[in-house]
Each structure stands twice: as structure tokens, then as C-alpha cells.
Amino acid sequence: MTLQQEIEVALSAAFEKVVGEKVSTPVVASADLRFGDYQSNAAMAQAKQRRTNPRALAQQVVDAIELGGIATTDIAGPGFINFKVTPEAFAKRARRQLDDPRLGVPSLGDGRRIVVDFSAPNVAKPMHVGHIRSTILGDSLARIAEFLGFEVIRDNHIGDWGTQFGMILHGWKTRLNHEALETDPIVELVRVYREVNAATKDDPATLDVCKAELVKLQAGDEENLAIWQQCIDLSKLGLQRIYDRLDVKFDYWLGESFYNERLPGLVDEFLEKELARVSDGAVCIFSSGELQDEQDPFRIHKEDGWQDNPAIIRKADGGFLYATTDLATVEYRIDEWKADEVWYVVGTPQQLHFRQLFDACARWGKDGEFHHIAFGSILGEDRKLMKTRSGDNVQLVDVLEEAVDRSAKVIAEKNPNLTEEEIREIAEVVGIGAVKFAELSQNRLTDYVFSWDRMLALQGDTAPYLQYSDVRIRSIFRKLDGDFQPAELQLGEDAEIHLARMLIRYGEVLPTILDDHRPNLLANYLLELARSFHSFFEACPVLKAEEDIRSSRLTLCALTSKVLRHGLGLLGIQCPDRM
Numbered sequence: 001m002t003l004q005q006e007i008e009v010a011l012s013a014a015f016e017k018v019v020g021e022k023v024s025t026p027v028v029a030s031a032d033l034r035f036g037d038y039q040s041n042a043a044m045a046q047a048k049q050r051r052t053n054p055r056a057l058a059q060q061v062v063d064a065i066e067l068g069g070i071a072t073t074d075i076a077g078p079g080f081i082n083f084k085v086t087p088e089a090f091a092k093r094a095r096r097q098l099d100d101p102r103l104g105v106p107s108l109g110d111g112r113r114i115v116v117d118f119s120a121p122n123v124a125k126p127m128h129v130g131h132i133r134s135t136i137l138g139d140s141l142a143r144i145a146e147f148l149g150f151e152v153i154r155d156n157h158i159g160d161w162g163t164q165f166g167m168i169l170h171g172w173k174t175r176l177n178h179e180a181l182e183t184d185p186i187v188e189l190v191r192v193y194r195e196v197n198a199a200t201k202d203d204p205a206t207l208d209v210c211k212a213e214l215v216k217l218q219a220g221d222e223e224n225l226a227i228w229q230q231c232i233d234l235s236k237l238g239l240q241r242i243y244d245r246l247d248v249k250f251d252y253w254l255g256e257s258f259y260n261e262r263l264p265g266l267v268d269e270f271l272e273k274e275l276a277r278v279s280d281g282a283v284c285i286f287s288s289g290e291l292q293d294e295q296d297p298f299r300i301h302k303e304d305g306w307q308d309n310p311a312i313i314r315k316a317d318g319g320f321l322y323a324t325t326d327l328a329t330v331e332y333r334i335d336e337w338k339a340d341e342v343w344y345v346v347g348t349p350q351q352l353h354f355r356q357l358f359d360a361c362a363r364w365g366k367d368g369e370f371h372h373i374a375f376g377s378i379l380g381e382d383r384k385l386m387k388t389r390s391g392d393n394v395q396l397v398d399v400l401e402e403a404v405d406r407s408a409k410v411i412a413e414k415n416p417n418l419t420e421e422e423i424r425e426i427a428e429v430v431g432i433g434a435v436k437f438a439e440l441s442q443n444r445l446t447d448y449v450f451s452w453d454r455m456l457a458l459q460g461d462t463a464p465y466l467q468y469s470d471v472r473i474r475s476i477f478r479k480l481d482g483d484f485q486p487a488e489l490q491l492g493e494d495a496e497i498h499l500a501r502m503l504i505r506y507g508e509v510l511p512t513i514l515d516d517h518r519p520n521l522l523a524n525y526l527l528e529l530a531r532s533f534h535s536f537f538e539a540c541p542v543l544k545a546e547e548d549i550r551s552s553r554l555t556l557c558a559l560t561s562k563v564l565r566h567g568l569g570l571l572g573i574q575c576p577d578r579m
């Protein structure tokens with residue numbers, strides 16, 4: 001149990017004694033330490049229901065509560081109950097946390113199975129900033145859910161079966177540079193795609209050729225299928241290189257093409273079950289009629305009022321769509337994988353698609369908890385959508401390269417004694433960490449401004465700041481003569497108590513991330529922890545302290561490093577030994 005839970009249990013028991021029944025008694029960490037470490041407004045809520053005086057009720061509860069010495073109480077304002085945790089209780093818990101492999105974090109998952117659908121770039125199209133966000137957010141959420149005891153399946157639903165293949169096939173046959181393909185397949189495929197795409201704009205005949213190539217592919221033409229397969233294999237290799245560098249893993253890569261065979265039967269099933277009907281030759285899912293227009297994803301407001309906004313699952317020409325594939329994907333995840341939840345980490349522009357998908361799945365009887373974990377855009381420093389100088393979308397590889405180059409410069413300046421190779425190695429961890437943290441410390445729904453200087457700053461809300469904090473702690477241990485033995489904690493100074501308080505909050509903060517899928521709560525917690533550490537380190541000498549105090553402070557240092565590294569690990573960020 002976390003300290004917060006322990007206090008809640010004691011409070012609940014006290015209320016039961018006083019009011020004679022079990023009632024809800026939420027306890028939260030106080031935002032302002034003048035009101036203690038934890039706080040509850042349960043007395044006010046209960047007094048309102050019972051039409052009694054809230055302060056008097058709070059007093060009765062406080063008289064009855066048995067906290068076993070972990071905290072003292074007082075009553076504030078209209079009837080808040082404040083809890084001030086004793087330094088001894090903090091000390092005991094922080095000491096225990098150091099030896100606990102779970103670092104005081106409860107396990108909540110109970111074997112619940114979650115499919116996390118993230119990254120999902122489109123083959124032969126560049127991986128752009130939207131995919132960066134999805135990759136980094138999805139990876140971190142998967143790590144957090146897994147650590148919290150959920151069974152996580154990471155699935156990369158790549159776009160490997162789209163209309164783009166008409167153009168790629170035509171380009172492959174007419175303008176492929178085989179040497180370039182060997183060196184960097186993704187770049188070459190994207191070049192070919194772009195060129196053909198541009199050519200179709202000026203020349204309708206080229207577009208017709210591309211369409212014909214696509215039709216042949218869909219009809220199972222051997223040559224085209226073989227080229228398509230090569231494109232997929234090459235793209236996967238290229239993508240895998242990026243994922244390795246990012247330390248991102250997938251259990252499956254079931255792309256869109258995996259579901260092709262299922263699509264005709266699925267549309268028939270929807271027609272038979274009257275979940276869809278034919279309209280103008282196309283098969284469409286319409287509103288169930290059960291929702292208010294405002295809430296109904298199958299209704300849309302236009303000038304002349306509310307109109308139908310169906311999801312097409314088979315076009316009049318027989319072609320299937322993104323929505324059809326996603327229905328088949330849900331079926332597979334729920335029926336084959338027995339998933340309890342599916343999380344889609346995909347940008348805000350696809351919101352309507354997912355609302356329609358979830359509503360259709362509910363009517364179809366695919367029972368699961370579905371979440372669209374949406375995110376905003378990344379803006380350049382001019383506050384417009386981030387583009388390269390030539391006006392293209394910025395590619396992930398280029399972002400990583402530049403982050404690492406810039407970090408290398410900073411590290412070389414600070415550490416003139418390191419070799420080129422050592423600098424590269426550290427810069428890789430720092431640069432990539434900086435990019436990830438810049439993403440993860442934001443509220444995912446806001447558009448965030450991408451700023452190199454800000455994300456790489458050693459003093460700021462950045463990964464390098466956190467990594468540097470850890471490096472500083474580890475250098476203390478390097479200066480130590482002899483082994484370090486963890487000791488009982490003696491928390492005398494305010495800065496020590498505050499640091500211990502932050503450390504034990506780890507187990508309380510992590511579970512809250514899943515309430516709304518917000519890794520930024522962890523990022524912000526780690527920043528606060530590092531700041532508490534620096535205040536402690538300024539106020540309290542460690543190596544120069546008297547023996548007992550010295551071991552106690554070293555123990556606090558060791559625990560801080562452990563929690564920092566673990567928390568960064570859940571964000572997918574590593575720590576260098578030096579920097």
C-alpha cells in the first residue's frame with residue numbers, strides 16, 4: 001500500500017466508526033505543503049449529505065482516527081482534514097523502497113490485456129513528425145502499463161496496402177535507382193513515390209497507368225505482388241533501424257495487408273446483420289439513432305441542419321477502405337488476442353474515424369475498452385507546422401541526427417578529455433533522450449513548439465537536466481572510499497524530508513498516468529524530484545557529514561538515482577554514466 005492508500009484506509013475506518021457506514025473518503029497529495037502532505041475533503045462532502053456541521057464532523061473523525069504514528073492531523077478552513085506525515089514514516093518507507101524491486105509501485109493490471117497500436121507509419125512514405133509523436137508516446141505508455149502489471153501487446157499497424165502502391169509500382173518499373181535502393185531503401189522509395197506523384201499531377205495518363213498497376217496488384221498479379229513484397233521488406237528493414245536506435249520494440253507488425261482476406265466477408269457480415277446498408281452503390285454504416293446528434297459520430301451539422309455522415313466500408317467500385325481494415329483489426333484483437341483494451345496512439349485529425357469505429361464496434365458486439373490516445377502537432381519555432389527548409393515534412397531520422405550532433409558539441413565542450421567515440425556514445429543517449437522528453441513532458445493534446453535550445457538545455461525542464469542529475473549523484477559514489485551500505489534514514493533537515501516525500505510519491509504518481517494516458521505526469525514528477533534533490537544537495541553536505549548522517553544521506557542519494565533512472569526508463573530514456 002502507498003502512504004496515500006494507508007491514510008485513506010485509516011480515514012475510511014474512522015468515518016465508519018463515526019457515521020456508522022462505509023463512505024467514500026478520497027485522500028489526495030496536497031498541492032501546498034502548508035496544508036500538510038495529504039488532504040481530504042470527505043468531511044465536507046459527508047456533512048453536506050447529512051446536513052451536519054462539517055468542522056464538527058471532521059473533529060469527530062480526527063478524534064477517532066488511528067494512524068499508527070504515520071501522520072498527525074489538523075482541520076483547516078471549512079472542514080478539510082490535513083495530514084502531516086512524520087519524518088519517521090517517510091524515513092521508513094523510503095528505506096524500504098530502496099530494496100523493493102517495484103520501488104513502492106503497486107501492480108494494478110491483474111492480467112488485463114492491452115493492445116497498444118502505435119507508430120504505424122505508411123510504407124514508402126516518409127515517417128513524419130506525427131509518427132514521431134505516436135512512436136514515443138506509444139512506447140512510453142506501453143512500458144508504463146506493463147510495469148503496472150498489465151499484459152501489453154505492441155502492434156505496429158503499418159500502412160502497407162494503400163493507393164500509394166499504384167504509384168510506387170509504376171515508379172519501381174520506370175525510374176528506380178537500384179544502387180540508391182541498396183544504400184537507403186526508404187529514401188529511394190520515397191523519392192520514387194514523390195516523383196511519380198508529381199508526374200500524375202501534370203499528366204492524367206500517368207495517373208491512369210498507376211491506377212492500372214494498383215488494380216493488377218489487388219487482383220493478385222504475380223509480378224506486382226513480388227515488387228510490393230520487396231517494398232514491404234525493405235521498408236521494414238529501414239524502420240527497424242530507426243526503432244533499434246530509439247530502443248522501441250514491437251511484438252507484432254500486423255499491417256493493413258494482413259487483414260485483406262477478411263474484408264469481403266466482413267462487409268457481408270455487416271450487411272447481413274443490418275449494421276450497414278447500400279447507399280449509392282457503396283456499403284455504409286449509418287447512425288444507430290440512439291445518440292443525440294451532437295454526440296453522434298455518424299451525424300454532421302451542415303448549413304441546412306443535421307445530416308448523415310456515414311462510414312463507407314466498401315466503395316461502389318468494390319474497393320475497401322481504412323475503416324474496413326480497422327474493423328477487421330478490432331475483430332482480430334478482440335477475438336484472437338482476447339484483448340480487454342485497445343489503445344490507438346494516433347493524431348487528433350483521425351478523431352472522427354475512431355469515434356465511428358468505436359461506435360460501430362459496440363453495435364457489432366466487440367466488447368472491449370477502446371481509447372483513441374490523440375495528440376496535437378509539432379510546430380516549428382515560427383509556430384507553423386514543422387517543415388524542412390525546402391518545405392517538406394521533417395523526417396524522424398533527420399531530427400535524431402541533429403539532436404545527436406548538437407549534444408555531441410555540448411558534451412565535447414564540457415569534457416575535453418573524452419575521445420570522439422565516447423562523445424558519440426554519450427551524445428546518442430543524450431540527444432535521443434532530449435527529443436523523447438520534449439515530447440513526453442508536454443500535454444499530448446497541445447501543439448508543441450519544437451526548440452533545439454530548449455530541449456537540450458542542461459538547466460531546464462529537459463532530459464539532459466535529469467540525466468545530469470543522475471550523473472552528479474553517481475559521481476558522489478565514485479568519490480567514496482570503500483563500499484556503500486544502505487542505512488536507516490535520519491531525516492532532520494527540511495530538504496531531506498522533502499526529498500524523501502518526493503521519492504515515496506513515485507508509487508502514487510505512476511498509476512495516475514493511466515487515468516488519461518498522460519506520460520507528462522511522470523515527466524513532471526521526475527523534474528520535481530530532481531529539483532528536490534538539488535535543493536537537498538545544496539543544503540545538506542553528504543560526504544563531509546558526520547558518519548550516521550553521512551550514510552543516511554548517501555542512502556537518499558542512492559534511492560534518488562534509482563528512481564530517476566527507473567522513471568526515465570519508463571519514458572524510454574537511458575542515462576549515461578558521464579556527461
Ligand SMILES: NC(=[NH2+])NCCC[C@H](N)C(=O)O
Pocket residue numbers: 117119120121122157158159326329344346
Ligand atoms: N489502427 C490504426 N488505424 N492505426 C493507426 C494507423 C496510422 C496510419 N497508418 C497513418 O499513418 O495515419
